[in-house]
Amino acid sequence: MAVLDQTGQKTGATQKGKEKTMLNAIKTVQRFIPGPLIGLILVCIVFSTLSPYFLTTRNMFNIFSQMSEIGIMAAGAALVIIIGGIDLSVGAVLAVTLMLNAWLYRDMGVPFVLTTLAGLALGAFIGFVNGVLSTYGRIQPFVATLATMSACSGLALFITNGSPVTGFPTWFSDITSARVLGLPLEFVILVTVYLVVAFWLYFRPSGRALYAIGGNEEVARLSGINTRRAKVMVYVAAGFLAALAGLIVGSRLDAAHPTAGVNDLLSVIAVVVIGGASLAGGSGGMMGTFIGLMIIGVLRNGMALINVSPNLQPVVIGFAIILAVMLDRRSAQR
Amino acid sequence: MLDTAPHAAGLHVRGLCKSYGPVQVLKSVDFSVLPGQVVALIGENGAGKSTFNNIIAGGILPSGGQMWLDGEVYAPHSPAEAMQHGVVLIHQEIRLLPDLSVAENIFLGRQPTRGGRVDRAEMIRQSREILEALGFDIDPARQVRGLSMAVQQGIEICKALLRKPRYVIFDEPTASLGEADAERIFEQVRRLKSNGTAIIYVSHRLDEIKAIADHVVCFRDGVRVADWDGPSVSKEQMINGMVGREFTFEHRAPAPNGDRPVLEVRGLSRGSAFRDISFDLRQGEILGLAGLIGAGRSEVGRALSGADLIEAGEIRLDGRALRLSSPRDAIEAGIVMVSEDRKGLGLSLNQSAARNIAQPWERRLARAGMVMPAAIDDLGRTQQKRFDIRGRMELPVSSMSGGNQQKVLLAKWLVKTPRVFIVDEPTRGVDVGAKMAIYEIIRELAASGISVIVISSELEEVLGLCHRVMVMSGGRIRGELPRAEATPERVMSLAVVSSADAHGGN
Numbered sequence: 001m002a003v004l005d006q007t008g009q010k011t012g013a014t015q016k017g018k019e020k021t022m023l024n025a026i027k028t029v030q031r032f033i034p035g036p037l038i039g040l041i042l043v044c045i046v047f048s049t050l051s052p053y054f055l056t057t058r059n060m061f062n063i064f065s066q067m068s069e070i071g072i073m074a075a076g077a078a079l080v081i082i083i084g085g086i087d088l089s090v091g092a093v094l095a096v097t098l099m100l101n102a103w104l105y106r107d108m109g110v111p112f113v114l115t116t117l118a119g120l121a122l123g124a125f126i127g128f129v130n131g132v133l134s135t136y137g138r139i140q141p142f143v144a145t146l147a148t149m150s151a152c153s154g155l156a157l158f159i160t161n162g163s164p165v166t167g168f169p170t171w172f173s174d175i176t177s178a179r180v181l182g183l184p185l186e187f188v189i190l191v192t193v194y195l196v197v198a199f200w201l202y203f204r205p206s207g208r209a210l211y212a213i214g215g216n217e218e219v220a221r222l223s224g225i226n227t228r229r230a231k232v233m234v235y236v237a238a239g240f241l242a243a244l245a246g247l248i249v250g251s252r253l254d255a256a257h258p259t260a261g262v263n264d265l266l267s268v269i270a271v272v273v274i275g276g277a278s279l280a281g282g283s284g285g286m287m288g289t290f291i292g293l294m295i296i297g298v299l300r301n302g303m304a305l306i307n308v309s310p311n312l313q314p315v316v317i318g319f320a321i322i323l324a325v326m327l328d329r330r331s332a333q334r
Numbered sequence: 335m336l337d338t339a340p341h342a343a344g345l346h347v348r349g350l351c352k353s354y355g356p357v358q359v360l361k362s363v364d365f366s367v368l369p370g371q372v373v374a375l376i377g378e379n380g381a382g383k384s385t386f387n388n389i390i391a392g393g394i395l396p397s398g399g400q401m402w403l404d405g406e407v408y409a410p411h412s413p414a415e416a417m418q419h420g421v422v423l424i425h426q427e428i429r430l431l432p433d434l435s436v437a438e439n440i441f442l443g444r445q446p447t448r449g450g451r452v453d454r455a456e457m458i459r460q461s462r463e464i465l466e467a468l469g470f471d472i473d474p475a476r477q478v479r480g481l482s483m484a485v486q487q488g489i490e491i492c493k494a495l496l497r498k499p500r501y502v503i504f505d506e507p508t509a510s511l512g513e514a515d516a517e518r519i520f521e522q523v524r525r526l527k528s529n530g531t532a533i534i535y536v537s538h539r540l541d542e543i544k545a546i547a548d549h550v551v552c553f554r555d556g557v558r559v560a561d562w563d564g565p566s567v568s569k570e571q572m573i574n575g576m577v578g579r580e581f582t583f584e585h586r587a588p589a590p591n592g593d594r595p596v597l598e599v600r601g602l603s604r605g606s607a608f609r610d611i612s613f614d615l616r617q618g619e620i621l622g623l624a625g626l627i628g629a630g631r632s633e634v635g636r637a638l639s640g641a642d643l644i645e646a647g648e649i650r651l652d653g654r655a656l657r658l659s660s661p662r663d664a665i666e667a668g669i670v671m672v673s674e675d676r677k678g679l680g681l682s683l684n685q686s687a688a689r690n691i692a693q694p695w696e697r698r699l700a701r702a703g704m705v706m707p708a709a710i711d712d713l714g715r716t717q718q719k720r721f722d723i724r725g726r727m728e729l730p731v732s733s734m735s736g737g738n739q740q741k742v743l744l745a746k747w748l749v750k751t752p753r754v755f756i757v758d759e760p761t762r763g764v765d766v767g768a769k770m771a772i773y774e775i776i777r778e779l780a781a782s783g784i785s786v787i788v789i790s791s792e793l794e795e796v797l798g799l800c801h802r803v804m805v806m807s808g809g810r811i812r813g814e815l816p817r818a819e820a821t822p823e824r825v826m827s828l829a830v831v832s833s834a835d836a837h838g839g840n
Contacts, residue, residue, distance in 0.1 A: 202707075209696070211689075215683075216678075218678065282682070282684055
């Protein structure tokens with residue numbers, strides 16, 4: 001058989017030599033430029049012709065500011081999806097950690113630095129609970145995080161009986177308007193999170209193990225990877241990042257709303273999926289997730305600029321998800 | 335048999351060809367099967383058996399050649415058309431819907447109706463009839479989930495036989511079954527044969543072919559290379575026909591030296607899986623673990639490699655007691671195990687071969703806490719050369735053939751030289767050529783001083799490789815035989831010892 005294949009390829013090569021080189025060239029380009037990036041470039045071209053304001057520096061920074069909390073949550077969600085799990089609780093974790101932070105600060109008079117740490121710790125703790133439930137507790141992550149989502153959104157409302165908390169320290173609300181080397185601080189935080197997570201995922205053995213777990217958990221375990229510990233760690237990271245995203249929301253709005261972040265869940269998952277991750281686990285990455293984030297950000301921003309009804313925007317995002325996944329599947333088949 | 339005129343009864347194939355582009359997978363094949371005859375089809379993976387069967391069953395259109403069915407020209411364009419002519423193909427994978435009932439599965443897509451509604455009573459009645467006729471005593475109203483593989487395979491056969499076929503093609507019906515279960519399938523084949531049905535039977539299990547086939551046809555590289563009468567052909571003849579060269583199970587490593595044992599196992603027990611397992615393993619020794627499926631052999635291997643926790647007993651490596659609480663502990667100590675379930679437990683199929691090989695070793699590959707992709711590629715290339723893996727290491731391992739996947743799996747566990755190497759069914763689902771390569775790898779490991787435990791259901795494999803054979807049944811060691819005394823008869827008699835009359839221990 002092997003011999004046959006080789007001779008077959010030889011004759012084929014002489015007949016269709018030119019077509020083959022063309023095809024190979026396209027394939028090479030595709031290997032270096034991921035599919036989602038092509039989509040992003042196309043979307044940017046379309047909007048820059050439709051709106052002169054689109055391609056300004058100020059608008060670009062706007063996009064990042066608008067997307068920073070979703071982006072930070074998506075970094076955690078990507079990790080969870082890579083191990084073949086799902087975290088539905090991220091939006092609710094954002095809300096409850098932010099509310100705890102604000103309530104402790106304003107109503108209990110705890111120093112703000114401590115309340116911030118308490119918020120981050122609560123996020124990590126809820127992640128830990130998610131992780132333990134879905135590993136040692138053997139509850140499917142969809143169900144486990146559905147339960148914690150429900151509990152967290154309830155708690156977020158319960159803390160202040162549903163009313164928002166305003167009045168953070170001024171230096172805190174200034175953070176989101178601050179600039180570092182001319183870049184908005186939110187953008188710097190976002191990129192830092194992505195670089196750290198990407199470094200962990202691509203170069204550290206414990207990060208690379210996540211792909212092994214998502215690919216086949218039992219194979220990973222038999223290969224000497226402590227799969228349960230790795231999974232719990234991932235949920236802790238996702239919870240912590242949701243709490244971090246909550247800080248950015250609080251700083252930008254200078255207020256804590258008990259329903260903040262609740263609508264972000266689907267955008268977070270959309271970002272990861274558009275970025276090329278499969279919900280079956282084992283694939284995806286931070287580069288793709290970042291591009292997915294920008295695609296959603298550009299779509300939202302661009303549609304607002306050309307006055308598309310806000311009610312229609314989710315429809316377009318829905319189409320973008322389908323298109324991205326279909327293109328991704330096509331390129332994977334080649 | 336080839337001289338039979340195409341106008342006679344039976345299925346006759348002349349000069350059948352199939353090519354995909356310039357690649358010829360079938361080259362002018364002649365073939366005949368008569369009513370009431372069982373013709374076995376053997377050959378390595380990729381020899382063209384599946385293509386041949388699919389052409390007969392209407393799934394693939396031939397590029398050339400002709401077929402006659404009972405004297406009429408036969409050229410089916412679809413499986414449905416082939417079925418109308420009474421030809422059915424029973425696929426090797428079981429494709430039942432686990433949550434539907436047995437009867438619903440049997441009648442899937444053609445349920446009997448009455449007044450526009452599915453007539454469940456009739457469906458169950460007919461299913462019961464056909465199940466009983468085939469000797470299966472199961473309730474047709476129950477769910478398929480939870481039924482044994484053999485029974486599920488039986489339901490597949492019922493599905494096919496509901497169409498009252500006159501020609502049945504079995505594509506490796508026993509590939510996933512143990513010996514006792516396979517026997518039930520043979521019964522169906524004999525029953526069909528006595529009804530005058532013509533049968534084409536594909537299998538890699540040469541013993542069963544000898545038992546069941548009237549005639550054996552061997553394919554190699556798309557050509558019919560040999561044929562024999564079933565009862566008189568020898569296993570060696572069949573293997574040599576498939577491989578095209580001499581095949582042997584004999585790959586003997588030099589006798590182990592040194593008396594000090596490398597691995598000492600004392601009183602190992604785990605629940606109902608195995609009890610009181612004790613043995614020694616010397617340097618460079620190959621120990622065979624024989625027995626029937628379910629005897630507890632794999633479970634002992636899993637416990638030694640840290641995959642399962644033991645409940646009692648002691649494992650000593652080079653005189654030091656080991657406490658294994660995870661596979662990691664065993665890997666660190668130098669005990670690794672190649673699992674029997676390559677796809678479920680051995681490899682991550684959608685990841686590259688190189689990544690699969692690197693998986694247990696990433697901590698070692700890390701420099702300054704970082705694993706560089708180049709290090710993984712290097713490791714992949716090194717192992718590719720060492721184990722002669724054919725295929726591209728950077729592509730998902732699912733793109734490789736079974737034999738090469740198995741080599742990737744061996745390579746994965748031999749990145750670092752282990753002290754004890756445990757292989758479970760090392761050649762399952764692997765063609766004969768790759769089999770010899772794998773035996774050679776195992777032999778060389780032992781020759782270089784590594785201690786090896788070979789768990790296998792293929793007795794010839796155990797006898798050809800091992801210095802010593804330990805036989806298990808019912809979770810206990812029933813006896814131990816040095817190679818000279820290990821005849822198939824003695825091993826089998828120990829393997830079927832019941833718990834009552836066991837003498838146990840070592």
